[in-house]
Amino acid sequence: MALMQFLNHTRTIPISNPYGFSRFFSKSSPFIGKIFSLYLKVGIPEFLNGVGHGVETHVAKLESEIGDFQKLLVTRTLKLKKIGIPCKHRKLILKYAHKYRLGLWRPRAEPVKV
Numbered sequence: 538m539a540l541m542q543f544l545n546h547t548r549t550i551p552i553s554n555p556y557g558f559s560r561f562f563s564k565s566s567p568f569i570g571k572i573f574s575l576y577l578k579v580g581i582p583e584f585l586n587g588v589g590h591g592v593e594t595h596v597a598k599l600e601s602e603i604g605d606f607q608k609l610l611v612t613r614t615l616k617l618k619k620i621g622i623p624c625k626h627r628k629l630i631l632k633y634a635h636k637y638r639l640g641l642w643r644p645r646a647e648p649v650k651v
Contacts, residue, residue, distance in 0.1 A: 579644060580606050587644020588633045592626045610634050 581600050585593040602620050603609050612634075617627045636642035 581609055583644050584609065584633070584637070585630070588629050590626075590629055592629050595620075595622050595626060598622070610638055 581603070582593070582596045584606060585596055585599070598620050599609060599622075603612060603616075609630075614627050614631060617630065622630070633642060637644075
């Protein structure tokens with residue numbers, strides 16, 4: 538009897554989302570990314586300064602060899618090794634590039650003056 542009352546009571550609770558998980562998303566909102574890209578310009582120097590730990594010393598190498606920030610985001614470890622970047626710095630660059638692609642981390646960049 539008590540079990541039937543419990544089941545009947547739980548069925549009357551309204552569910553706001555028919556799927557049962559309302560606030561958990563596997564992807565970040567693309568709208569927020571567009572807003573940040575309008576106000577913040579992130580290039581190779583800003584990215585490496587955001588990573589820190591001495592990685593910013595390789596700005597000249599990466600800009601001359603890779604050239605574009607989007608290419609840096611998909612660069613692999615062998616390319617960085619051929620450029621002459623040490624192992625610890627390669628690991629940091631690749632770690633933060635992966636976080637940046639997922640939208641979990643952004644370097645602190647200065648706002649673009651319009």
